[in-house]
Amino acid sequence: MSERISGFQASPIRRLVPYANDAKRRGIHVFHLNIGQPDIKTPPQVIKAVQNYGAQIIAYGQSEGDLELREALPSYYKSFGVDISPEDLMITTGGSEALQFVFMTLCDPEDEIIIPEPYYTNVGAFAHGASVVLKPVTSNIADGFTLPDIDHFKAQITEKTRGILLCSPNNPTGHIYTDDELHQILELVREHDIFLIVDEVYREFCYDGKDFTSVLSYPEYADRVIVVDSFSKRYSMCGARIGTLVSKNHKVLDGAMKLAQARLCPPDIEQVAALAAVQTPHEYLDIVKAEYEKRRDFLVEELKKIPGVFCTSPKGAFYLVAKLPVEDAEDFCIYLLRDFQLNGQTVMLAPAEGFYVTPTLGHDEVRIAYVLNTVDLKYAMACLKAALESYPKRVRP
Ligand SMILES: Cc1ncc(COP(=O)(O)O)c(C=O)c1O
Structure with missing residues (x-):
């Protein structure tokens, strides 16, 4: 072994x-x-779409995901104020694969990604698989796991740092990074010419009447922003294994596309289910x-x-x-x-x-x-x- x-x-x-x-x-x-x-x-029309799957052959699809699904997604993003086009996104086999693509695309072995801890534990496995070193910045239970002082992030930056990875709303802490926190991090990544990756798979679940601010809504930083997204939690369809990798930086998507082509395509029946899910009433x-x-x-x-x-x-x-x-x-x-x-x-x-x-x-x-x-x-x-x-x-x- x-x-x-x-x-x-x-x-x-x-x-x-x-x-x-x-x-x-x-x-x-x-x-x-x-x-x-x-x-x-799961929304009933999603189950129905699977039941009505009518193809005679369950064929390989496009590596970047079915066009119909990619074309349907911008209107979903528009619903929370984000302008993206189908070319800015790729369908992945769950948010999990999107995370793996990000590590492989941005990092060489021994490169570093800074991440607040506690963090979504499977990221550790994806980083290890890509020989990427996670550099932690510790957030504390006593203050509700808010973003640690920006100086702690600065202190972790080396010549090997390729990016900062946030998860918001956060698994496991439930913290949602505020506009001010995101700004500080975005300024830092710009200053050091690195990427900000934000895992937003829980964006629908913000409580206490608070609205969610996506990192995609800061066009001035768009070139260094990557978002990991998923259908799993939003539509309670975890077993369908459909996610999305979003970036205005097409070099990132072009890089990830090499991996996407190697794994051929995301699952087909599940993309039909995902297409029905996008039409779910709010x-x-x-x-x-x-x-x-x-x-x-x-x-x-x-x-x-x-x-x-x-x-x-x-x-x-x-x-x-x-x-x-x-x-x-x-x-x-x-x-x-x-x-x-x-x-x-x-x-x-x-x-x-x-x-x-x-x-x-x-x-x-x-x-x-x-x-x-x-x-x-x-x-x-x-x-x-x-x-x-x-x-x-x-x-x-
Ligand atoms: C923060 C976070 N990102 C990604 C994933 C993986 O999602 P998917 O089911 O789309 O692979 C999960 C699953 O629990 C998660 O909590």
Whole structure:
């Protein structure tokens, strides 16, 4: 086996699955708050489009994605004030592939990308696969994971830095970068002639009446801006594997196109589904957003009631990072699945240490995905509270 493969970490979102499977075999119901798989229904016209797929041959399509879908997307971007044309975007096999294309297109081995931590953990795998070094800038739970001081980003810039990667609204913290924060970062990337990549796959999920500002709405920086996008969360169609890579810098897209051609094309039936998804009435997104906001409020209230647990209220996406009164959150997450049950139920969480680049951080934190309805969340939080009471290694104040 390669040294490269041994350097990958097993996903903190999925690596405890064998414990969950074992609990299920013992008849225990597991609430999955470890993974961003919502229980929200996919828009019905998307399912119908798949059912009505009429081609006689499921053929290879265009490497950059089907023209019809690419032509339909600008009007979606227009709906939040962004002007792009079909030539500014490429359809990818999920936002995941868009992230991989970005690393391979911008970076040579040992080049560096600066990223606030905690960060979307799979980015670590994509960076490692491309031999890219992630340089972390630590954001803190105490101040709601706001953007760290810009000087911390400056301090990480070297001659190997190719860009800064943000995720907004953020997975796992829920932070949404403000206009002011984005401006500071955009100025920095311009000053150092590097790229700003923003993963906006949760842009629909901004709470407290706040509007979302896309990094694509700053035309003066357009040449160094790349956006990673996805249909997975917006339309609750994670299994369809359709994403988008957007940039006004066509050198970036031309580079990524070489990789796109090598993998031939994005999945065809799913692009038909995605085309139907683009036509989803805005009302669907409004209802889904209101549902997540309700869940967020409920979850934060429930967590506040548990002694020793700390979190702030996330502003967007559908995750939060909570500090627990434990020394080793992974050990506690295993305890939840292997040694604990409350009325035949338990909860699966993601230990947060794998969401940090810095190995010493996140050991007493978990990421919680509020992807289940409030009834399930209530049971899940009852499990968490009871498990913290019975956990033998609980840290007492
Ligand atoms: C921030 C972020 N980016 C990208 C992805 C990957 O999305 P996709 O399902 O489109 O590959 C995820 C999935 O959870 C995510 O949370």
